[in-house]
Amino acid sequence: MGPFPRSKNMEKFGQRKDAVDIVFQRTMLVFPLLVLLIVGGIFVQLLLSSWISIKEFGPAFLVTSTWDPVAEKFGALPFIFGTIVSSLVALLLAVPIGLGTAIYLAEYAPQWPRRIISSLVDLLAAIPSVIYGLWGIFVLVPVMRSHVQPFLGKYLGFLPFFQGPAYGIGMFSASVILAIMIIPFIISISREVILAVPHVYKEAAYAMGATRWEAICTIILSYGKAGILGGIILAMGRAIGETMAVTMAIGNNVKISASLFSPAYTLASVIANEFAEATSKLYLASLTHIGLVLFLVSIVVNILAWLLLWRINERQKIFQGR
Amino acid sequence: MNGRKSFKDDEFSFDMNTMTGISSAWSETKIKERVLTQFNQTRARRNIINATAVYGLSFCAILVLFCLFNIIFHLLVQGFSSLNRDFFLQLPKPVGEPGGGTANAIVGTLILLIVAVLVGVPIGLGAGIYLSEYAHQRFAQAVRFTTDVMNGIPSIVFGIFAWTILVVPFKSFSALSGGIALGIMMIPMITRTTEGFVRMVPVPLREAGLAIGTPKWRVIKDIVVPSSLGGIVTGIMVSLARVAGETAPLLFTAFGNHFWHSSLLAPIAALPLQIFSYAISPFEDWHRQAWAGALVLILIVFVINLCSSYFVGRQRRMFSSHK
Known part of the structure; x- marks a missing residue:
C-alpha cells in the first residue's frame, strides 16, 4: 500500500463545509465524554448499590472481621x-525476578535472545487469568503440597509464616501464581x-572504571528509580484486582492467619464466589461495598503509578506491555 | 559509536533534562561520588561480583521462561489429549456423565466478543480520534488520565457495574450485560492506541488535504483514519485478545448456561466461565474438558495477537519512507 490513501472524491474536496465540521466535532466530543461518564457512572453505581451496607456498617466495615451471611453481619477485614x-x-517474589530479567534483557542479552525473550514475556502477559488458575490448581498446588511447603516448613518452620499443615491450596500458592x-x-x-x-551517564560511569554491574547499580537503577517504582506500583494494582487465578488457588476461607500455608480470601475473590449466590439485599450491598473498596484502592494505586510513570510514558510508544 | 548516534544521545539527554528535571541532580560530581564509593573494595572482589551478577540475572530470565514453558507444556499435553470432535460439536452432558462438549460456550464467547466490539470499538475509536485531532491539552490530558486509571480498575468491578445497570433492571443475567462489561473494558486500550497511531500520521499529509480546501472532517475520514488503519486495528485486536479470556466480569452478568442461549437477554455460556466451573468441579472428566477449553481459549487469544502483530507491521511500513 502506498503512503497516500487515494480517495475517489478528490475533486469534491473543493468547498469547505464549516457547518458539517462543527457538527462533526460536536458529535465526536460525545465519545471522550462517554469515557468520563462511564468511570463516573461506575463510581456512582457502586456507591448507590452499596448504600445500605455503608449506612449499616459505616467505616467499621473495613476493620470488622466477622463475615456471617446468616446473621447478616459483614466486615471486610479478612479480605483486606x-x-x-x-x-x-507476590511483589516480594516478582520484583527481584522481574527486575533481574529486565536488567538482563536491557543490558546483557545479545540481540537475538533479547527479541525472543521479550516476545515470550509478552506471551506470558497474554495468558488469561483463568488459565493461570487452572495451571495453579492442577500443576502448582500439588507441587507446593508435596515438595515446596514441607521443605519450607522444615527449614523455616520457626517463623510463624511457614507453620501449619501443607494444604497446597492457600495464601502461598496464590501469591506464587x-x-x-x-x-x-x-x-x-522496567526494561x-x-x-x-x-x-552518557552510563559511559561516564564506565569511564571512571566502574564494572558493568556497578554501572547498573549506581547509575541505571537510581536514575530509573521513579519509573521502576511506578511499574512496581502498577503491578501491585494488578495483583490487588486479580480475581480468577487467586480465587482458584487461595482456598477461600474467611480467616486471618499468620501462616502463609493456610487458606485465605481476598476482596476480589469473595465477590467472585458469593455475588451470584447472595440472597439478601444487605449481603449483596456488602459485596458491592467490597467492590467499591476495590475500585477506590485501584484508583489510588493507579494515580500513584501514573504520577511516577507519565513522564516516561509520554515519550514512549503506545504499547506498554500488558 | 558514530557521530550521528552520539548526537542523538545528546539530543535525548537534553530532552530528558527539560522534561523531567531529574538530571539537575545528575551532575558529574554526583556520578563520580556514586561510582567512587565502590572503589573501597578491591578490584578482584569487584570483578567477582560483576561476573556473578550475570549468572544471577540470567537465572532470573531462565526462571521466567521456565514458568512460561511449564504452563504451555501442560496446556498442550493435557489439552491435546482431551480435545476431540465432541468438544467442538456437543453440548455439555449433565453433572457426572462423561463426554459431551462445549460447543455452546465457544459460540457464546464469540457472541459476547461481538457485543463487546460493538460497544467498545465506536467509543474507543471516537474518543481516540477526538483526543488526537480536536481536544484541548487540558481536556485531552484529563481523558488520557481517566483511560489509564480505567485500565487499572479490576475486571470484576466492571462486572458489578454491568450487573447494576443491566442485570438488576432486567431481572435476569444476560449475554448483553456480559458483552457490555467486556466492551467497556476494551475502551481504554482502544482509545490510547487509536490516539497514538492517529497522532503519528504526518502533518504534511493532513495539510495536503486542507490545502486543497478539504474540510477537516473529510481530512480525518479520508486521510487520517485510512492511513492509520493498521494501527487502529492492532489496538482493537490487542484489547479483544485481552477481554476474550476475561472471566471475572462474566460471573454475574453472562452467568453461564449449559444449553444454547435463547436470546441476548438470557444467560449465555462462555469458554472462560466453563473452564472455571469445570476446573473447580470434583469430576475427572470435567477437569479434562477444562484443559481442552483452556487450550482452545489460549489458541484464540494467540491467534488474535498474531493477527494484531501483522497489522502493526503493516502500519510501521506505511510511514517508514517518510521519516
Whole structure:
C-alpha cells in the first residue's frame, strides 16, 4: 500500500463545509465524554448499590472481621488482609525476578535472545487469568503440597509464616501464581525505563572504571528509580484486582492467619464466589461495598503509578506491555 | 559509536533534562561520588561480583521462561489429549456423565466478543480520534488520565457495574450485560492506541488535504483514519485478545448456561466461565474438558495477537519512507 490513501472524491474536496465540521466535532466530543461518564457512572453505581451496607456498617466495615451471611453481619477485614498479604508476597517474589530479567534483557542479552525473550514475556502477559488458575490448581498446588511447603516448613518452620499443615491450596500458592502473573508487567516497564537512561551517564560511569554491574547499580537503577517504582506500583494494582487465578488457588476461607500455608480470601475473590449466590439485599450491598473498596484502592494505586510513570510514558510508544 | 548516534544521545539527554528535571541532580560530581564509593573494595572482589551478577540475572530470565514453558507444556499435553470432535460439536452432558462438549460456550464467547466490539470499538475509536485531532491539552490530558486509571480498575468491578445497570433492571443475567462489561473494558486500550497511531500520521499529509480546501472532517475520514488503519486495528485486536479470556466480569452478568442461549437477554455460556466451573468441579472428566477449553481459549487469544502483530507491521511500513 502506498503512503497516500487515494480517495475517489478528490475533486469534491473543493468547498469547505464549516457547518458539517462543527457538527462533526460536536458529535465526536460525545465519545471522550462517554469515557468520563462511564468511570463516573461506575463510581456512582457502586456507591448507590452499596448504600445500605455503608449506612449499616459505616467505616467499621473495613476493620470488622466477622463475615456471617446468616446473621447478616459483614466486615471486610479478612479480605483486606488477604489482599494485602497476597499482593505483598507476590511483589516480594516478582520484583527481584522481574527486575533481574529486565536488567538482563536491557543490558546483557545479545540481540537475538533479547527479541525472543521479550516476545515470550509478552506471551506470558497474554495468558488469561483463568488459565493461570487452572495451571495453579492442577500443576502448582500439588507441587507446593508435596515438595515446596514441607521443605519450607522444615527449614523455616520457626517463623510463624511457614507453620501449619501443607494444604497446597492457600495464601502461598496464590501469591506464587500472582507473582508469575505480574512479572511480565514489571519486566516490560522496567526494561523501558532502563533503556531510557541516557548513554552518557552510563559511559561516564564506565569511564571512571566502574564494572558493568556497578554501572547498573549506581547509575541505571537510581536514575530509573521513579519509573521502576511506578511499574512496581502498577503491578501491585494488578495483583490487588486479580480475581480468577487467586480465587482458584487461595482456598477461600474467611480467616486471618499468620501462616502463609493456610487458606485465605481476598476482596476480589469473595465477590467472585458469593455475588451470584447472595440472597439478601444487605449481603449483596456488602459485596458491592467490597467492590467499591476495590475500585477506590485501584484508583489510588493507579494515580500513584501514573504520577511516577507519565513522564516516561509520554515519550514512549503506545504499547506498554500488558 | 558514530557521530550521528552520539548526537542523538545528546539530543535525548537534553530532552530528558527539560522534561523531567531529574538530571539537575545528575551532575558529574554526583556520578563520580556514586561510582567512587565502590572503589573501597578491591578490584578482584569487584570483578567477582560483576561476573556473578550475570549468572544471577540470567537465572532470573531462565526462571521466567521456565514458568512460561511449564504452563504451555501442560496446556498442550493435557489439552491435546482431551480435545476431540465432541468438544467442538456437543453440548455439555449433565453433572457426572462423561463426554459431551462445549460447543455452546465457544459460540457464546464469540457472541459476547461481538457485543463487546460493538460497544467498545465506536467509543474507543471516537474518543481516540477526538483526543488526537480536536481536544484541548487540558481536556485531552484529563481523558488520557481517566483511560489509564480505567485500565487499572479490576475486571470484576466492571462486572458489578454491568450487573447494576443491566442485570438488576432486567431481572435476569444476560449475554448483553456480559458483552457490555467486556466492551467497556476494551475502551481504554482502544482509545490510547487509536490516539497514538492517529497522532503519528504526518502533518504534511493532513495539510495536503486542507490545502486543497478539504474540510477537516473529510481530512480525518479520508486521510487520517485510512492511513492509520493498521494501527487502529492492532489496538482493537490487542484489547479483544485481552477481554476474550476475561472471566471475572462474566460471573454475574453472562452467568453461564449449559444449553444454547435463547436470546441476548438470557444467560449465555462462555469458554472462560466453563473452564472455571469445570476446573473447580470434583469430576475427572470435567477437569479434562477444562484443559481442552483452556487450550482452545489460549489458541484464540494467540491467534488474535498474531493477527494484531501483522497489522502493526503493516502500519510501521506505511510511514517508514517518510521519516
